[in-house]
Amino acid sequence: MSLYPSFARPRTLADAATLLASLASGGVVIAGGQELMPSINQGVLAPEVYVDIGGLAELRGITETPEGRVGIGALTVHRELQTDPRVRAQLPLLAHAATRAGGGRQVHNRGTIGGNLVAQHPLYDIAPPLLALEAEVEWVKGRETVRQPLAAMLADSRHGLGSEAILTRVLVVPMADGLGWAYEKLKASGGAYGSANAAALVKLKEGRVAAVRLVVGAVADRLIDASEAAAALLVGRRFDAEAGAALAGAVSALVAAPLSDAQGPGPWRQAMAGVVAQRALAAAVARAGRG
Amino acid sequence: MADRDPGMSAAPATGGYVGRAVRTLEGRAPIAGAARYSSDFSFPGQLHAAIVRSPHARARILKVDLSGARKVAGVVLAMDGREVAAHLGPIPHYIDPATFGGKSAEVRTMAVDHVWCYGQPVAVVVAADRRTARWAASRVQVAYEVEPAVLTVEDAIAPDAPKVVPGFDDNVIMAVPFRNGDPDAAFARADHVVTTTVRIHRFSTQPIETRCYNAVWEEETESLTLYGTAQNPHPLRHVLAKVLGMPEGRIRVHAPAIGGAFGMKMHGHPEESLVCLLAKLLRRPVKWVESREECLLIGAREQVHHLELALSKEGDLLALRDRFFANTGAPSACPGWGMAFLTGLTMPGPYRVRDIDVTMTALVTNKPSWNAARGYGKEATALALELALDEAARRLGFDPAELRIRNFVPADAFPYASPTGLQYDSGDYAGAVRKAMAAIGWDEWRARQAEGPREGRYLGLGIAYELTPEGGALPGTMVAGYDSSTVRVAPDGSVRVLTGVTTPGTGNPTGIAQIVADELGCPIEWISVVQGDTTTCPYGFGNYSGRSTIVGGGSAALAARAVRAQMEAVAAAMLGVGVQALRLSDGVFDGGDGRSLAFADVAWAAYTRAYDVASCITPPLEAQATFRPPNIRHSPDAEGRINPYPSYSNAAYATVVEVDSATGQVKLLAFAAAHDCGRVINPLLVEGQACGAIAFGLGGALMEEIRFDAGGHQLTRSFMDYVMPRAEDMPGVTLVHHDSPNPDTYMGLKGAGEAGVGGSAAAVVNAVNDALRPFGVAIHDLPLSPARVWAAIHGRSGAAGGAA
Amino acid sequence: MDDLAQSVLVQWRVNGVLHELDVLPGLSLLDVLREQLNLTGTHMGCMTGHCGACTVMIDGRIAKSCIAQAATLPRAEIRTIEGLMGPDGRLSPVQQAFWDEAGFQCGYCAPGMLFSAIELLAETPDPTDAEIDSALAGSLCRCTGYQSLRRAVRAAARALKDPNPD
Numbered sequence A: 001m002s003l004y005p006s007f008a009r010p011r012t013l014a015d016a017a018t019l020l021a022s023l024a025s026g027g028v029v030i031a032g033g034q035e036l037m038p039s040i041n042q043g044v045l046a047p048e049v050y051v052d053i054g055g056l057a058e059l060r061g062i063t064e065t066p067e068g069r070v071g072i073g074a075l076t077v078h079r080e081l082q083t084d085p086r087v088r089a090q091l092p093l094l095a096h097a098a099t100r101a102g103g104g105r106q107v108h109n110r111g112t113i114g115g116n117l118v119a120q121h122p123l124y125d126i127a128p129p130l131l132a133l134e135a136e137v138e139w140v141k142g143r144e145t146v147r148q149p150l151a152a153m154l155a156d157s158r159h160g161l162g163s164e165a166i167l168t169r170v171l172v173v174p175m176a177d178g179l180g181w182a183y184e185k186l187k188a189s190g191g192a193y194g195s196a197n198a199a200a201l202v203k204l205k206e207g208r209v210a211a212v213r214l215v216v217g218a219v220a221d222r223l224i225d226a227s228e229a230a231a232a233l234l235v236g237r238r239f240d241a242e243a244g245a246a247l248a249g250a251v252s253a254l255v256a257a258p259l260s261d262a263q264g265p266g267p268w269r270q271a272m273a274g275v276v277a278q279r280a281l282a283a284a285v286a287r288a289g290r291g
Numbered sequence B: 001m002a003d004r005d006p007g008m009s010a011a012p013a014t015g016g017y018v019g020r021a022v023r024t025l026e027g028r029a030p031i032a033g034a035a036r037y038s039s040d041f042s043f044p045g046q047l048h049a050a051i052v053r054s055p056h057a058r059a060r061i062l063k064v065d066l067s068g069a070r071k072v073a074g075v076v077l078a079m080d081g082r083e084v085a086a087h088l089g090p091i092p093h094y095i096d097p098a099t100f101g102g103k104s105a106e107v108r109t110m111a112v113d114h115v116w117c118y119g120q121p122v123a124v125v126v127a128a129d130r131r132t133a134r135w136a137a138s139r140v141q142v143a144y145e146v147e148p149a150v151l152t153v154e155d156a157i158a159p160d161a162p163k164v165v166p167g168f169d170d171n172v173i174m175a176v177p178f179r180n181g182d183p184d185a186a187f188a189r190a191d192h193v194v195t196t197t198v199r200i201h202r203f204s205t206q207p208i209e210t211r212c213y214n215a216v217w218e219e220e221t222e223s224l225t226l227y228g229t230a231q232n233p234h235p236l237r238h239v240l241a242k243v244l245g246m247p248e249g250r251i252r253v254h255a256p257a258i259g260g261a262f263g264m265k266m267h268g269h270p271e272e273s274l275v276c277l278l279a280k281l282l283r284r285p286v287k288w289v290e291s292r293e294e295c296l297l298i299g300a301r302e303q304v305h306h307l308e309l310a311l312s313k314e315g316d317l318l319a320l321r322d323r324f325f326a327n328t329g330a331p332s333a334c335p336g337w338g339m340a341f342l343t344g345l346t347m348p349g350p351y352r353v354r355d356i357d358v359t360m361t362a363l364v365t366n367k368p369s370w371n372a373a374r375g376y377g378k379e380a381t382a383l384a385l386e387l388a389l390d391e392a393a394r395r396l397g398f399d400p401a402e403l404r405i406r407n408f409v410p411a412d413a414f415p416y417a418s419p420t421g422l423q424y425d426s427g428d429y430a431g432a433v434r435k436a437m438a439a440i441g442w443d444e445w446r447a448r449q450a451e452g453p454r455e456g457r458y459l460g461l462g463i464a465y466e467l468t469p470e471g472g473a474l475p476g477t478m479v480a481g482y483d484s485s486t487v488r489v490a491p492d493g494s495v496r497v498l499t500g501v502t503t504p505g506t507g508n509p510t511g512i513a514q515i516v517a518d519e520l521g522c523p524i525e526w527i528s529v530v531q532g533d534t535t536t537c538p539y540g541f542g543n544y545s546g547r548s549t550i551v552g553g554g555s556a557a558l559a560a561r562a563v564r565a566q567m568e569a570v571a572a573a574m575l576g577v578g579v580q581a582l583r584l585s586d587g588v589f590d591g592g593d594g595r596s597l598a599f600a601d602v603a604w605a606a607y608t609r610a611y612d613v614a615s616c617i618t619p620p621l622e623a624q625a626t627f628r629p630p631n632i633r634h635s636p637d638a639e640g641r642i643n644p645y646p647s648y649s650n651a652a653y654a655t656v657v658e659v660d661s662a663t664g665q666v667k668l669l670a671f672a673a674a675h676d677c678g679r680v681i682n683p684l685l686v687e688g689q690a691c692g693a694i695a696f697g698l699g700g701a702l703m704e705e706i707r708f709d710a711g712g713h714q715l716t717r718s719f720m721d722y723v724m725p726r727a728e729d730m731p732g733v734t735l736v737h738h739d740s741p742n743p744d745t746y747m748g749l750k751g752a753g754e755a756g757v758g759g760s761a762a763a764v765v766n767a768v769n770d771a772l773r774p775f776g777v778a779i780h781d782l783p784l785s786p787a788r789v790w791a792a793i794h795g796r797s798g799a800a801g802g803a804a
Numbered sequence C: 001m002d003d004l005a006q007s008v009l010v011q012w013r014v015n016g017v018l019h020e021l022d023v024l025p026g027l028s029l030l031d032v033l034r035e036q037l038n039l040t041g042t043h044m045g046c047m048t049g050h051c052g053a054c055t056v057m058i059d060g061r062i063a064k065s066c067i068a069q070a071a072t073l074p075r076a077e078i079r080t081i082e083g084l085m086g087p088d089g090r091l092s093p094v095q096q097a098f099w100d101e102a103g104f105q106c107g108y109c110a111p112g113m114l115f116s117a118i119e120l121l122a123e124t125p126d127p128t129d130a131e132i133d134s135a136l137a138g139s140l141c142r143c144t145g146y147q148s149l150r151r152a153v154r155a156a157a158r159a160l161k162d163p164n165p166d
């Protein structure tokens, strides 16, 4: 905690990683500031050192990797996710979910994908679609570069704010043609945050579910990957009302400890997990049917 | 009625600004980024204060250790409540409950020895900049002994409840019966009695600009100037003089542009006198800017109503009983608690029932205090009555609109003496309901509603009425019914209007300028309106109760007439014609004989030819006038009742909602209001006020809520938790006018500032309950969060959430 | 390797004027604009990114200045509400439309609403009401109920399409 924090703006990723490793504690990585500044302004957080990674060219850009993934630099802002032609064409689920993020244009213009993920905030809108897409993330820590599934990162609270590691890239396999997708965000009110969110991907074969990915957010401390439960219920079936109801029940049952906060009380959140799952899947199926 | 001005209700002959959609004169500055709000002022040597607040609802203060704060570089002063109390007296109540037979608690600037609510100021730190002050404040150590807190109405009235105010024998600050006729007999002969319990939650006005006070000490004159977010500069000056022990003449209050007020910036707040003291002690300017977290401490509106309606089988409302309780939080010098009184006084709203038995009980609890909130309790009257009427309509099978129309005070009954002693000036309530229903397309929606359930869609139609007394005056308080204005014409013909009323940003200066332009027959661009400064403006009471255009406009009109008479005398002398022959319009005096004089030439002559053509007047071209609405009555009638309001605006609200039965979400599909605010000066201003109030109502009905945990810690601390309507939440509003001019005010004005919060909220709740009819449930606990609606539909009463 | 700094030198062009400033780490752009540059047209409503009263334009895109840390902007082109007027002191067409249509009451929310409208109309010259509502989603107005704001944005759209109507 410091009234007079210090500040560094390293020029290269290597410099940044070295600096962070050298700071015993109290170093906080900052870029767009959308996640950190509210807490700093409210006096909840008072870092000793800011390490501004906003100048690192290595963290910018949306590219195709040699192995055919979409590589999204950690400094990519929501606005770019919404408008970038590659993301729109190859990862429409992500492009759409980025439009549903709260805070309005102002925040979409500055909030980065890296900041959003590192926040590990259960109410945010970028992690559920990426998890549904089985994205991977790339880290630099000291001299090490680590690549791991997003799921692993999200399960590990040491990767949150204040971590020594720098999230550099998100890697996603492009969505296959004909894949149905949907992002369903249920808001209790006109604010920024959802009370339950669901990202769904569906492959259909002759009108029946052939494969499904389903992630539910904003209902518990961590995202819930309901893909297995969904697959067990749905693969080989038509997604009709009965299947939807069964899915809703199964997803709600996965919510062991629902959040209870300004977005709504626990029992309702638990029930809503099922509702958004059902709706997301229905929309994804409809889209797959059209495509 | 001796001081009724016979000319008041007549429009001036010339001009033509009144009634037109004139864009506001003061509206350019904020668009250019040039408006100066309180926090925009800074002075050489500026210091900043930060306040340490209690994290407990009720506790003894064992020790306040300021040493940690004093060690921080840049800190110039740190004080605790006990030290502050040595310099400052108790804060006089804006409306003292004792004046009305209630109990008066002594309210100190900061807690001394004992804390009575979460967020109460305990210590203050002053430093060279805001960041340092806040940092140092976090270094203050306070040792508390936490005591059990009184949080709910039920807690507060329990016989063994701890006393919120040490020394009180219970937690009631005021209990008032409003009784008329023979309600018991009416209940005995009724065919039906319908009971409803309505719970209105705690929500708040939350202007986007928080409060700010900046006190400047002038050693030369040993005087203080307070720049700040004050709706009532002169009365605030009086309060500061009392608290600081200084003469009023040595204090100036300057209220610059305000970023929304809605009652929250009415005074009595501890920070007002605190920054003055700090500036006086330090002999340097001291500024405090409220954080949003602090602003959210200011509550309002929380009430529980137990209503009983006695009805005949034809649907005549025979009697009304209502036992209601207001949870006003900890005692405060602000006028918030008085909202509860007005809730009772406004019963039974627009309905002609005479046999009433209403009891208001205002309680103190260990929640943070209230301040006034737009609607000032009248919104609660509307919510309680309108929800109960719909409950009766549902249970007994009446059409909700017909039930209302049957029971309204009829249009030919005005002026109408209400059973609580109010004197309604005018209105046509049934006509307004029909207009609102026509405007929204009621019958078509009803047809669509019938289709709905088959497709799994649940539409609901809701209607509600609100009667909103505005422009109030309470005897023995600074809530005055009258106000004053000065009109000056300069030698170049430009016009300056100084008023005792102020604007919270709603455009009343333009409304006043329109009135003055018509009275003076000059272009509106020549007029500037000055408000909010105790050194330049006539003594006045500022902004509250939708009064600013009624009394500000009325007094400015009277002053302008006097100045016009001066100018006509001079013009007539210059032209050598009789005053009667003169015509004045567009800034030109027409002699009626082909000759004319420019307004500016007449003004010049008035100043420079005092021994010649202007000898007929006493220069300068200036007049001050007061408008005192004649129909306010403070001498009690046989029953001891008074009429504190000159104007009774009223409106019907109609809305259509769709309820998502799977999630409990409520979507507003359409909204219409038929509004009677008397004569309309500027439709843009009235539309703005009406839509703003409707947004308050919709927000309150559906989403806004200040929540606490079981220990009395406030959970709602930012706009993440306190969710207010955004553009996407607001349906388009169809606003139709259904105006009946007020016979007792200037040109028939009624207030337009407060109406709409309760009526629109009630319409939404009624519409949701209409949509829920297929499920056989209705909700009377606000807000109608999706979780609550869902729980009602799915029979999950425990799942609605809810905190103290 | 950069050293840790106690203050950061930034170079900003603010409303066309170049400034070199020392800013303290941790401070918001809002604080620096208001306190160091005395540009008080940008307002504080929450400091948590919810109200939009602090909106400015950074390098051509709108942003909430309360949650942009000043030190993270070593070089930037910044436009505040004071910079929306033409050099001749005339209101821009969007500003004029907001004035004519009585878009605001108290005007405290003006930075958010004006900048949101400007960015929206630059991309979507003919917005639907739903697009207007979603463009204003980052900002709160407590006075108007949004009806007049919507009307003002529509009028601004017309004014931008036809700058010289007669």
Ligand code: FES
Binding pocket: C043, C044, C045, C046, C047, C048, C049, C050, C051, C052, C053, C054, C055, C064, C065, C066, C067
């Ligand atoms: S002050 Fe920046 S969003 Fe409210």
Ligand code: FES
Binding pocket: B208, B259, B260, B505, C103, C104, C105, C106, C107, C108, C109, C110, C140, C141, C142, C143, C144
């Ligand atoms: S006009 Fe007052 S907040 Fe928007």
